[in-house]
Amino acid sequence: MTEVNRPCGTLRQIFPEGDVFAVTDDGALGAEAAELGLKYVPLDEAAGLPDGARVVLLLQHHMISKPMRMFFRRQAVLVVPMASFDGAPDAAAYTLRMTLLTDYLRAASTAAYWIDKLRENAEKVVFGPPRADDADPDATRLVCSLGSALRVDAWPNASIGTGQWVSIGSCCELSITKQPSDVGGDVFSMDGVALASGVLAACDPRVTAAGERRVLEARRLRAEMAALGTIRLSMKDNVLTSVTAGGEDFTERLREVTNPDHGLQALELGIGTNLAVLPEVDWRFNSQLNEGAGVMHIGFGEGITGAHMDFVIPESDHHFLY
Structure with a gap:
C-alpha cells in the first residue's frame, strides 16, 4: 500500500494547523496512529484535551453514543466508527491508514x-x-428513479471546526436513504443489474438483541461473498431479486441477515465521493473506508433489527435523465 505522508497524511486538508489528536479506545491502534504523525490520547484520558483541539476519534471497541458526542462538544472531531463494522486489529489498522490516504478536498468537491x-x-x-440497447448484460446498468422526498446525508466541506462532530462516512459518501416503511418511489427506486466488488456489514448503535444475532451471521456471509470476487445484484422495483457470487446464490441468506420483514428492498442509494483511494482498497476488509471508494453502493437493512449491508460498485459512468 502507498506510504502515508507524515505528519498526519491527508488529515492536514481538514486540520491544516496544530496538533491532530488520535483519541482511541485501543492502545495498539493509538501507538500506530502516533507512528503516522498523530498525537495519541487514550479515550479515558480525553477529558484533558484543550478546547478547540483537532481530534480523530477512532472507536475500535465502543459504539457512538449521545453522551460521547456531548463529551467532545468543545473540540473539532472526525469520527471513525470502526466497531460498527469490524473492530479486529487488522481491520482497524487498515481503516486508520485509509483515513490518512483519503483526499478530503476531492471528496468534498464530488459531494458538492x-x-x-x-x-x-x-x-x-x-x-x-x-x-x-447499449448495455452489456455482463456489466452494470442500474436505473435509479428519483422521487421528491430525497433525504441526503453528506459533508461537502474539507474542514471541521470547533464544536462540529463529523462522521468519516459523511466525508466519503453522499447517502440517500429511505425507511423500511416508505413505499413507492417518493424517495428512490432501482431497476437493473449492478456488479459489486465490495460488500460490507454494519450495525447501528441502537441494534437490538435479535439484530445483533443477524449482524454476526451477516459478517460471516460478507466474508464468504468477498472471497468469491464479483457479486451480481439484480433489482426490480427497488427489491433485490437475486444476489450471486462465484456461481452461488446468496439471496435468501441476505434476506435473513438484513431482517426478512424488509423484503430485500433497497434502503440506501449511496454515492461514493472517496474515489481517490480506490487503487489502495482491499475488499477483504469490512471497513467503512471501502464504502465511499466506489462510484455507488446499494444498502439493504437498517442495522438495528438486522445488519445493514452495502454492495459497492467500484467503476461506472453515470447519466442524469430529465
Whole structure:
C-alpha cells in the first residue's frame, strides 16, 4: 500500500494547523496512529484535551453514543466508527491508514457536484450506458428513479471546526436513504443489474438483541461473498431479486441477515465521493473506508433489527435523465 505522508497524511486538508489528536479506545491502534504523525490520547484520558483541539476519534471497541458526542462538544472531531463494522486489529489498522490516504478536498468537491445535480430535479440517474440497447448484460446498468422526498446525508466541506462532530462516512459518501416503511418511489427506486466488488456489514448503535444475532451471521456471509470476487445484484422495483457470487446464490441468506420483514428492498442509494483511494482498497476488509471508494453502493437493512449491508460498485459512468 502507498506510504502515508507524515505528519498526519491527508488529515492536514481538514486540520491544516496544530496538533491532530488520535483519541482511541485501543492502545495498539493509538501507538500506530502516533507512528503516522498523530498525537495519541487514550479515550479515558480525553477529558484533558484543550478546547478547540483537532481530534480523530477512532472507536475500535465502543459504539457512538449521545453522551460521547456531548463529551467532545468543545473540540473539532472526525469520527471513525470502526466497531460498527469490524473492530479486529487488522481491520482497524487498515481503516486508520485509509483515513490518512483519503483526499478530503476531492471528496468534498464530488459531494458538492452531486448535491448541485440533485437540486436540478433529474427524474433518473443511470449508472452504466443511458440506453438499454447499449448495455452489456455482463456489466452494470442500474436505473435509479428519483422521487421528491430525497433525504441526503453528506459533508461537502474539507474542514471541521470547533464544536462540529463529523462522521468519516459523511466525508466519503453522499447517502440517500429511505425507511423500511416508505413505499413507492417518493424517495428512490432501482431497476437493473449492478456488479459489486465490495460488500460490507454494519450495525447501528441502537441494534437490538435479535439484530445483533443477524449482524454476526451477516459478517460471516460478507466474508464468504468477498472471497468469491464479483457479486451480481439484480433489482426490480427497488427489491433485490437475486444476489450471486462465484456461481452461488446468496439471496435468501441476505434476506435473513438484513431482517426478512424488509423484503430485500433497497434502503440506501449511496454515492461514493472517496474515489481517490480506490487503487489502495482491499475488499477483504469490512471497513467503512471501502464504502465511499466506489462510484455507488446499494444498502439493504437498517442495522438495528438486522445488519445493514452495502454492495459497492467500484467503476461506472453515470447519466442524469430529465
